[in-house]
Amino acid sequence: QKTKEGFLSKLSKAIAGKSTVDATVLDELEEALIGADVGVDTTLQIIERIEERVKKDKYINTTELNHLLKDEIQNVLKVGDETEKHFEILNNKKPFVILVVGVNGVGKTTTIGKLAHNYKKAGYSVLLGAADTFRAAAVDQLTIWSERVGVPIVKQAMGSDPSAVAFDTVKSAVAKNIDVVIIDTAGRLHNKAHLMEELSKIKRVIQKVIPDAPHEVMLVLDGSTGQNALEQAKQFTAATDVSAITVTKLDGTAKGGVVLAIANQFKIPVKFIGVGEKIDDLLVFDKKEFVDSLFSLQHQ
Amino acid sequence: MFNSLSEKLESAFKNLKGQARITELNIANTVKDIRRALIDADVNFKIAKEFTDKVKEKALGEKVINSVSPGQLMVKIVQDELTELMGGTAADFSVTGNPAIILIAGLQGSGKTTFTGKLANYLKVQKGKSPMVVAADIYRPAAIDQLTVLGEQIGVPVYAERDNKDAVSIALNAIKEARAQNKNVVIIDTAGRLAIDEAMMTEVANIKQAVNPTEILFVVDAMTGQDAVNTAKAFNDRLDFTGVVLTKLDGDTRGGAALSIKYTVQKPIKFMSSGEKMDTLDVFYPDRMAQRILGMGDIASLVEKA
Numbered sequence: 001q002k003t004k005e006g007f008l009s010k011l012s013k014a015i016a017g018k019s020t021v022d023a024t025v026l027d028e029l030e031e032a033l034i035g036a037d038v039g040v041d042t043t044l045q046i047i048e049r050i051e052e053r054v055k056k057d058k059y060i061n062t063t064e065l066n067h068l069l070k071d072e073i074q075n076v077l078k079v080g081d082e083t084e085k086h087f088e089i090l091n092n093k094k095p096f097v098i099l100v101v102g103v104n105g106v107g108k109t110t111t112i113g114k115l116a117h118n119y120k121k122a123g124y125s126v127l128l129g130a131a132d133t134f135r136a137a138a139v140d141q142l143t144i145w146s147e148r149v150g151v152p153i154v155k156q157a158m159g160s161d162p163s164a165v166a167f168d169t170v171k172s173a174v175a176k177n178i179d180v181v182i183i184d185t186a187g188r189l190h191n192k193a194h195l196m197e198e199l200s201k202i203k204r205v206i207q208k209v210i211p212d213a214p215h216e217v218m219l220v221l222d223g224s225t226g227q228n229a230l231e232q233a234k235q236f237t238a239a240t241d242v243s244a245i246t247v248t249k250l251d252g253t254a255k256g257g258v259v260l261a262i263a264n265q266f267k268i269p270v271k272f273i274g275v276g277e278k279i280d281d282l283l284v285f286d287k288k289e290f291v292d293s294l295f296s297l298q299h300q
Numbered sequence: 301m302f303n304s305l306s307e308k309l310e311s312a313f314k315n316l317k318g319q320a321r322i323t324e325l326n327i328a329n330t331v332k333d334i335r336r337a338l339i340d341a342d343v344n345f346k347i348a349k350e351f352t353d354k355v356k357e358k359a360l361g362e363k364v365i366n367s368v369s370p371g372q373l374m375v376k377i378v379q380d381e382l383t384e385l386m387g388g389t390a391a392d393f394s395v396t397g398n399p400a401i402i403l404i405a406g407l408q409g410s411g412k413t414t415f416t417g418k419l420a421n422y423l424k425v426q427k428g429k430s431p432m433v434v435a436a437d438i439y440r441p442a443a444i445d446q447l448t449v450l451g452e453q454i455g456v457p458v459y460a461e462r463d464n465k466d467a468v469s470i471a472l473n474a475i476k477e478a479r480a481q482n483k484n485v486v487i488i489d490t491a492g493r494l495a496i497d498e499a500m501m502t503e504v505a506n507i508k509q510a511v512n513p514t515e516i517l518f519v520v521d522a523m524t525g526q527d528a529v530n531t532a533k534a535f536n537d538r539l540d541f542t543g544v545v546l547t548k549l550d551g552d553t554r555g556g557a558a559l560s561i562k563y564t565v566q567k568p569i570k571f572m573s574s575g576e577k578m579d580t581l582d583v584f585y586p587d588r589m590a591q592r593i594l595g596m597g598d599i600a601s602l603v604e605k606a
């Protein structure tokens with residue numbers, strides 16, 4: 001039903017039968033990248049590198065040309081140094097604490113529901129913490145997810161201190177010998193200093209219980225966001241040392257080029273992608289598969 | 301990003317100084333810089349190109365008179381063009397009809413439910429209306445609770461049917477109820493949906509058909525990237541909406557999606573939403589948006605320096 005062409009697939013047609021990368025090919029590549037939210041900086045870098053390589057080996061056939069393009073895109077994504085393949089907790093930390101952050105409406109709460117489901121499926125015990133006490137019915141929303149997945153939740157009244165909820169959650173996880181703790185936070189725009197400070201405080205309070213927690217700070221980005229995603233990555237990292245990214249809503253028509261821009265400008269790995277609103281719609285991000293999909297004619 | 305743009309334009313403008321007329325040659329770089337600034341602001345790249353081509357055409361042959369630098373001239377042309385494109389003057393918003401029916405639609409998480417509350421509040425407080433809001437999102441967990449909380453905050457009744465799984469009949473029943481309660485505006489909040497989701501697009505089209513809305517508002521996140529064009533077009537094809545609402549403008553996005561959408565569907569942007577609180581709603585100001593997209597605060601100060 002939902003079919004999608006990789007945004008670089010048309011390029012394969014443009015270079016068919018060519019023996020060199022000419023201006024037409026480069027123009028088309030530039031348009032495809034920019035049109036997919038890769039951004040001007042990263043796009044120009046990719047183009048430059050391709051130009052350089054083409055200068056070296058002047059005459060190459062179409063197949064090689066295709067490889068070369070793919071290769072450069074893979075370089076941006078640093079294909080090769082993969083992190084994890086499954087829903088595993090790192091370094092046997094217990095409880096493994098994941099703090100989920102991001103701007104408003106990107107899909108944090110939904111991603112938490114899906115994550116909880118996957119960790120549970122992998123055999124871990126999971127506890128959710130409803131530290132968004134601000135957005136209307138945010139606690140109700142996470143509660144419904146906890147019921148759907150079948151995992152417990154720690155919550156307080158709306159309007160209570162989010163740090164207190166996070167503290168309670170982590171404490172309760174230690175007491176109950178829980179494997180994975182996932183803490184939801186209210187959506188906040190990264191240019192609001194007091195809200196970013198609140199996140200740092202949540203982190204500090206968690207560390208009162210477990211000094212090296214949170215073990216993962218997961219930034220959730222909306223896959224249809226444009227260049228502002230870079231600013232989000234920058235500011236959330238400054239406030240909370242983001243360690244992983246989930247890109248959501250990639251089931252839409254947005255092409256997810258922002259994944260390339262992020263990979264090029266930050267060292268934070270994209271770990272998961274959201275491809276729908278259902279419990280099973282979270283995938284482990286596979287770079288190689290992602291690059292292949294960019295070139296494929298029919299995808300997902 | 302801002303700094304390098306102003307620096308670039310500054311040097312480009314310097315190069316133009318002392319020349320009598322703007323020519324293809326002497327503004328080539330300036331045009332390129334403006335185009336790049338637009339793309340950096342998330343204006344769709346095709347539209348950025350068409351727009352700068354138009355600006356160039358206007359600028360070519362313009363006499364550079366002594367009192368105005370070529371740079372100032374270019375800035376003025378860009379600003380005027382952009383403002384005109386963004387809508388010139390503020391658009392009407394219609395709440396006539398008894399009740400007036402307003403349908404809200406858009407992608408997931410764009411800010412529909414929040415806007416539904418804000419609009420009800422605005423109509424109640426500023427326009428003396430007596431609105432009712434309708435929870436026609438039967439999918440998102442706690443969607444009804446969310447709207448109920450907002451309704452309580454602003455003192456506006458919320459119509460919901462927890463066990464009804466048919467959004468169309470919920471909307472129709474709500475209108476009946478609004479008439480019975482003497483409410484003169486009904487605002488229908490719908491579930492977020494992707495433009496490529498046939499079943500969901502059919503649902504919202506069916507709601508439209510059934511309730512015959514006075515206004516249909518397409519709610520879009522101001523941080524949206526290049527894809528805004530496709531989404532807006534797809535929603536407009538199905539709903540023929542009457543206006544656009546931009547949300548999350550309290551962030552630091554330049555909001556180029558606004559230009560892309562306006563350009564593509566030719567529908568007015570009617571409201572701008574800039575916060576999570578119920579009173580953070582404004583009618584749309586085209587000139588403000590034009591300045592924001594181009595980082596104009598910055599360019600204007602540059603011109604003052606010149």
Ligand SMILES: Nc1nc2c(ncn2[C@@H]2O[C@H](COP(=O)(O)OP(=O)(O)OP(=O)(O)O)[C@@H](O)[C@H]2O)c(=O)[nH]1
Nearest residue numbers: 104105106107108109110187249274275276408409
């Ligand atoms: N199509 C699609 N929709 C998604 C995806 N992830 C989340 N959503 C939807 O996006 C909307 C917002 O999701 P939430 O999980 O509430 O987002 P949030 O970041 O928690 O929002 P706030 O807490 O209000 O900041 C909901 O309608 C979700 O169903 C996804 O991968 N694809």
Ligand SMILES: Nc1nc2c(ncn2[C@@H]2O[C@H](COP(=O)(O)OP(=O)(O)OP(=O)(O)O)[C@@H](O)[C@H]2O)c(=O)[nH]1
Nearest residue numbers: 104105408409410411412413414492548573574575
């Ligand atoms: N900062 C800011 N946040 C906003 C604005 N408008 C909405 N939000 C927030 O964005 C998030 C999503 O808003 P909702 O109103 O739930 O969005 P929605 O379109 O109804 O979402 P779905 O029903 O899941 O599709 C919430 O956290 C809101 O508080 C705004 O103008 N500024």
Ligand SMILES: [Mg+2]
Nearest residue numbers: 108109132138
């Ligand atoms: Mg949430």
Ligand SMILES: [Mg+2]
Nearest residue numbers: 412413437443
């Ligand atoms: Mg909603």
